[in-house]
Amino acid sequence: GHEFVGTVIGVNSSNKKENDFIGKRVVGEINIPCRVCETCRNMPKHCPSRKVLGISQKDGAFADYLTLPVSNLHVVPDEVPDEEAVFTEPLAACLEVLEQLKISPSNSVAIIGDGKVGLLMAQLMADLGHKTSLIGKHEDRFLIVEEFGVETYLPGQMNEKVDIVIECTGSKSGINDALSLVRSRGTVVVKSTFYGLGTLDTSKVVVNEITIVGSRCGPFEPALRILAQKRLDTLSLIEKKFPIEQAKEAFEYARGKLKVLLTF
Ligand SMILES: [Zn+2]
Secondary structure (H helix, E strand, O other), X not given: OOOOXXXXXXXXXXXXXXXXOOOOXXXXXXXXXXXXXXXXXXXXXXXXXXEEEOOEEEOOOOOOOOOOOHHHEEEOOOOOOHHHHOOHHHHHHHHHHHHHOXXXXXXXXXXXXXXXXXXXXXXXXXXXXXXXXXXXXXXXXOHHHHOXXXXXXXXXXXXXXXXXXXXXXXXXXXXXXXXXXXXXXXXXXXXXXOOOOOOOOHHHHHHOXXXXXXXXXXXXXXXXXXXXXXXXXXXXXXXXXXXXXXXXHHHHHHOOOOEEEXXX
């Protein structure tokens, strides 16, 4: 688990500022860089010896207690309840696209994939004023973004090309679907990671002069501000809550679902 909210109960430091976190409700960035190597100077997120909460070499949030460096923590504003705060990490990952791309409000955007990140991304892009489309397989989820003015399509239904395609499918075929939707000299942002190698229609990339951008974790502070401003609908993404004692049932239930919360 790496999408969590919790309360700080102790800080292993005599630093006054760090101790101010005690008792605060926080979310935490998941990358734990070494802070000494060359890469850490400019892009600690890419530290080659980083640990990643709940993902790599660092036990995650499916526990009563977890530890993180204080520098990873962000205090959650009072206006953001726990159920919304758990979306800080995926929303930050959506915002990373805006950190990476030179993107203007008049750019048209299509999001492929109607999982949690795809639905958040579509809401965010529509909220920023983009003409936004979502291509997904679950029609029952479309209402969550249609309320934001997002146009929704089942796979194969959308014919219009767009400036930017953001691939959030979590599957190997997503990037090629994205290539068929992007206009010439457009940009495809790839959010999916998966086991094994995918295939890529490189001729399409070359002939249409497509830019492909890989995109991972993003900034927490703006994500928290957006959540505090109540601009997005995150609560509709929560399908069910389970107490940790029913973790096994929760995992069985969570297959193919959007967001399932474990409570402690
Ligand atoms: Zn490092």
